[in-house]
Amino acid sequence: MAIIGDLSLDLDKISSDTMADVVEMRLRDYFKKKSFKPGDALPKEQELADALGVSRNVLREALSRLRMLGMVETKKKRGMILSSPDVLGGFERVLDPLIISADALQDLFELRLILEMGLADVLYLNLNDQSIHELEMIANNEKKKNKEIFRIANEIAFHGKLYEMAGNDTVKRFQHMLLPVFGFVLQLENEFVSGKVTHLDLVEILKSGTKDDFRNGMYDHLKPHFDRLEAIKK
């Protein structure tokens, strides 16, 4: 006798791609196959629609997606050109803590910790006295202001500066996008404790310490977060 278990495990959902989904993929393939490069002019909408056998409506729905990602730009009469997308644009649009899954939130929380811990090597490649001095100014500023109220702003300023010093704009932006997620997770846990190593301590390490010193300092600075992770994993 046949055993009927969870149907959803045995029967895959019927994939109902719309024409816009298909056209989006086909356009991608077309650009690749023809090795279009940024700046190259694309055929006009009606030609593409005719070639694909769809209405101009459907084609524009697909184009709208590519335009959002920055893959294509259009000028009124000149037509469309392929362009260099902002690699983080699509990521940014989706990063709302209220709508992404709890698992993804947790993963992104960890991702930021991974970034902070991995930054040392690239950071030390770009280190110079001027930027260390600027970082120190930021850390010093924290003492003046009300610690509780400006705590989050201070965190953002200091760590953001670290990424800036690493000289990698994409990673800096990336980390900045992760901040709301990070804050959201912490808020859920009602946990705002600080590690033993302060921002000023980290500055001192940058002045005279090694990469390893910095990594260890950063770990201690982030220790409460890692402790939280450890507690969860068990």
Next chain:
Amino acid sequence: MAIIGDLSLDLDKISSDTMADVVEMRLRDYFKKKSFKPGDALPKEQELADALGVSRNVLREALSRLRMLGMVETKKKRGMILSSPDVLGGFERVLDPLIISADALQDLFELRLILEMGLADVLYLNLNDQSIHELEMIANNEKKKNKEIFRIANEIAFHGKLYEMAGNDTVKRFQHMLLPVFGFVLQLENEFVSGKVTHLDLVEILKSGTKDDFRNGMYDHLKPHFDRLEAIKK
């Protein structure tokens, strides 16, 4: 006398948002303001279009973007629901080494190195004998196969397994998406040398070494890449 420099630096481009751009933003704001959560039903297309004062066409172009990102799903008659987007979907669609800028390529190359170096802490939180054993199998397998031909596949398998062991699906996928970029940059440089520390060495460290040992081992494993970075930065 007025000095005329680079015009593009002095004159901002006129922002010519299309209706679809505006509607996309307005829908986002609407979802937030009404605190829609995944699963909630959205008004029907015609109602939204009427409310926004645009044609159903324009509204659908905006919706098409949100659908692509996985923010909304639609069923034929039931209407639309807000849903949990795949946080990396938008990123994945744009990661074509042939169209993203050279700067972004370089940044992403560094980003992968940062991830590898930062992985240790999260990895050690999840470590267990079983997964170490599986990793060892992968590393051992490399010796059997033709090293040159399978070199890239081996790299992907080993490092992919490391991310899997870290127990963070998002980061694992993220790293996997970065691989083509990584490979592309290396290919440009015609550089495929390995560090002194092999995959098997890393496995041994995982068995009996500390987090710091692992980080140092990973750094040595990736040393050629860091050397390349250092050469570029100067």
Next chain:
DNA sequence: CATAATTAATATGTACTACATATTTACAAA
């Protein structure tokens, strides 16, 4: 002849209409 002004041509942006299709709901039939 060179520059400015005008006109024509064209591709995109937007709106509107129409209809097929899938899915729900309700109801009828077995």
Next chain:
DNA sequence: TTTGTAAATATGTAGTACATATTAATTATG
């Protein structure tokens, strides 16, 4: 109670029309 049928409805798709901005061509003008 389950199954089958019919009506209702929201989305998916096609097609037409036109406004607008931009380019190209043409004419006017000094």
